[in-house]
Amino acid sequence: MAVLLLAEHDNKDLAPTTAKALTAARAFGGDVNILVAGQACQAVADEAAKLDGVGKVLLADAPQLAHQLAEDMTATILPLMANYTVLLAPATTTGKNVLPRVAALLDVGQISDIVEVKSPDTFVRPIYAGNALETVQTSDKIVVATVRTTAFAATGEGGSANVETVGAGDEVPSSSFVGAEITESERPELTAARVVISGGRGMESGENFEKLIAPVADRLGAAIGASRAAVDSGYMPNDYQVGQTGKVVAPELYVAVGISGAIQHLAGMKDSKVIVAINKDAEAPIIQVADYALVGDLFEVLPELNDELKKAGYGD
Amino acid sequence: MTWVISGFTVAAISHVRDIGLGAGQTLSGTTKNHMKILVPIKRVIDYNVKIRVKSDGSGVDLANVKMSMNPFCEIAVEEAVRIKERGDSTEVVAVSIGGAKSQDTLRTALAMGADRAILVKTDETVEPLAVAKVLKAVVENEKPDLIILGKQAIDDDSNQTGQMLAGLLDVPQGTFASKVELDGDSVKVTREVDGGLETVALTKPAVITTDLRLNEPRYASLPNIMKAKKKPIDEMTPETLGVDIAPRLKVLSVEEPKAREAGIRVDDVATLVDKLKNEAGVL
Numbered sequence: 167m168a169v170l171l172l173a174e175h176d177n178k179d180l181a182p183t184t185a186k187a188l189t190a191a192r193a194f195g196g197d198v199n200i201l202v203a204g205q206a207c208q209a210v211a212d213e214a215a216k217l218d219g220v221g222k223v224l225l226a227d228a229p230q231l232a233h234q235l236a237e238d239m240t241a242t243i244l245p246l247m248a249n250y251t252v253l254l255a256p257a258t259t260t261g262k263n264v265l266p267r268v269a270a271l272l273d274v275g276q277i278s279d280i281v282e283v284k285s286p287d288t289f290v291r292p293i294y295a296g297n298a299l300e301t302v303q304t305s306d307k308i309v310v311a312t313v314r315t316t317a318f319a320a321t322g323e324g325g326s327a328n329v330e331t332v333g334a335g336d337e338v339p340s341s342s343f344v345g346a347e348i349t350e351s352e353r354p355e356l357t358a359a360r361v362v363i364s365g366g367r368g369m370e371s372g373e374n375f376e377k378l379i380a381p382v383a384d385r386l387g388a389a390i391g392a393s394r395a396a397v398d399s400g401y402m403p404n405d406y407q408v409g410q411t412g413k414v415v416a417p418e419l420y421v422a423v424g425i426s427g428a429i430q431h432l433a434g435m436k437d438s439k440v441i442v443a444i445n446k447d448a449e450a451p452i453i454q455v456a457d458y459a460l461v462g463d464l465f466e467v468l469p470e471l472n473d474e475l476k477k478a479g480y481g482d
Numbered sequence: 483m484t485w486v487i488s489g490f491t492v493a494a495i496s497h498v499r500d501i502g503l504g505a506g507q508t509l510s511g512t513t514k515n516h517m518k519i520l521v522p523i524k525r526v527i528d529y530n531v532k533i534r535v536k537s538d539g540s541g542v543d544l545a546n547v548k549m550s551m552n553p554f555c556e557i558a559v560e561e562a563v564r565i566k567e568r569g570d571s572t573e574v575v576a577v578s579i580g581g582a583k584s585q586d587t588l589r590t591a592l593a594m595g596a597d598r599a600i601l602v603k604t605d606e607t608v609e610p611l612a613v614a615k616v617l618k619a620v621v622e623n624e625k626p627d628l629i630i631l632g633k634q635a636i637d638d639d640s641n642q643t644g645q646m647l648a649g650l651l652d653v654p655q656g657t658f659a660s661k662v663e664l665d666g667d668s669v670k671v672t673r674e675v676d677g678g679l680e681t682v683a684l685t686k687p688a689v690i691t692t693d694l695r696l697n698e699p700r701y702a703s704l705p706n707i708m709k710a711k712k713k714p715i716d717e718m719t720p721e722t723l724g725v726d727i728a729p730r731l732k733v734l735s736v737e738e739p740k741a742r743e744a745g746i747r748v749d750d751v752a753t754l755v756d757k758l759k760n761e762a763g764v765l
Contacts, residue, residue, distance in 0.1 A: 171568050204719075215504060232599070233680070236645065236657070237655070259674070259675040260675070260676070263645060266641070266642035266643075266644075266646045267645045268649070269642070269646065269649075270647075270649040270650050273611075275609050275610065276610070278639065278640045278641055278642060279639065288734065292639065292739070293638050293736075294527075294533045294637060294639070296532050296739060297535075297641065298533065298542055298737050298738060299738075300533050300737075300739065301734040301736075302731045302732065302733055303732045303734055304731050304732075305730055308732045309538075324612050339685070340654040340684060340685040340687075340688075341655070342681055343669060343682055344676065344680075344681040346679065346680040347678045349678045396693065397758035403679075404660065404679065405675070405676060405678045405679075410635075410636075410639075411694055412632075419762075419765070429532075436742065440764045441742075441745070442754065442758070447531070450757070454744075455742050455745075457742075457745040457746050458745055458748050458754055458757055458762075459746070459748070460749075460750075460751070460754050461667040461747060463748065465728065467751060470750075471754070473753065474751050474752055474755045478755060479765075
């Protein structure tokens, strides 16, 4: 059995989700290869080669792969699958976009968001926004699955795999990249951060995120997140959304500020190690899942928290 | 101009209806501006219902539970209807695969503004790959210019069908759409991606899957609900479409996730910081 894992990257850096998905890939017990598909992404391949337990890294480097569009990625991955019986990717928007297309053309199903590899054909995955976990066994000849990376620890470095160049598929002209608005931030990436502070509708405006949450986040080296309500209200861009349809996070510390805790939000953060809720409503559902709940007005609590952290020597 | 063309087109449709043109026959060629949108939809447990896992671990209890159209599918129907209302589409066809009750969901789509519907009837479990294969057969009959569907269903959370369908049809895909702009033979789709937003241009026919912020679906008005009762729903089956829907997955068990242990209330910020530092050890 050989496993092909699709690397998550932006042509410059290998995303931390790859090392986590690698842990799932290694649980199959076979040889694991990583595919880095992109443009001018040799550095990413070199980074992937350092991960522990990687047999080799395949590098597909071509202009049409620059934005990893599903059509061109599929054309590149399909011929490679002659050599593999498992195809995995982190369940990011790229993995979710590409893998089902590949699976369909291999005439196999896909198992989405696996959180446990019980055996090479049996997996656990969340359904109903994480309100149930199903264990499924596949009868397909090739296993295609996306990995919920918060459920797996990252594989460390220590490997020195070879990087082998593979060809890209023919360019698919029916789909082309027009542009992107990618949020630039000095803060850690939401899904990889050790601490996440999220704001909800209670924040009342985007300016309040900047004024009240950002200073605390900076002190703790935290990523900032938002509830769907805060994103829908235009306080924060979509890529800050934590929840079932946004990002799934599981940091050491998750601080929910002015978030009521709709089921869809809880689905995105309830596997965090420690959850703190700051909310004026003592009956809010978020209070029920919090390890530490502070019932109070966030407009008073957040500046106090900032002062208290400053006093304790954080971020200075 | 748009109004005139759109008025003409609507007249053409009703004329053709009058002479009894049924499903499977398209209007291609009858009007210059013809543009058909196919909207696959799914009936699921209502968004607001708290699900219950059966005690024998065999699945989620669906007995006597309120069912509704999957929220992402509602967004897909809304988008298709808005495109038609702008005069950029001439026909919106809703399709659902499922038991007889899926008729109710199709009626909702018709009340929102879809012109007609197709029910592919089956009481079997239909996995995303099988759904995509059934839809491919429907697409081959209907020849739509666009297929707009929800990015995922809130029951199995698979997020696969649109991508699989696009692959099987060998057409481009614009997944997780927050904006759809028609531009002649192509369609520009703004996608919600992990880093922000990405825009792609796709040649029609294309598959688009909807994300939450694409639009806010309307509530069907009572007159439209009444009107929807008269709109046609064609029935077919996976067998008559020649599609094998045998499942690839066996569900071994369904369990509830481990509950979090109850936490504590802290009275002030100083206590909170102290607990996080000295008790939880996360600061």
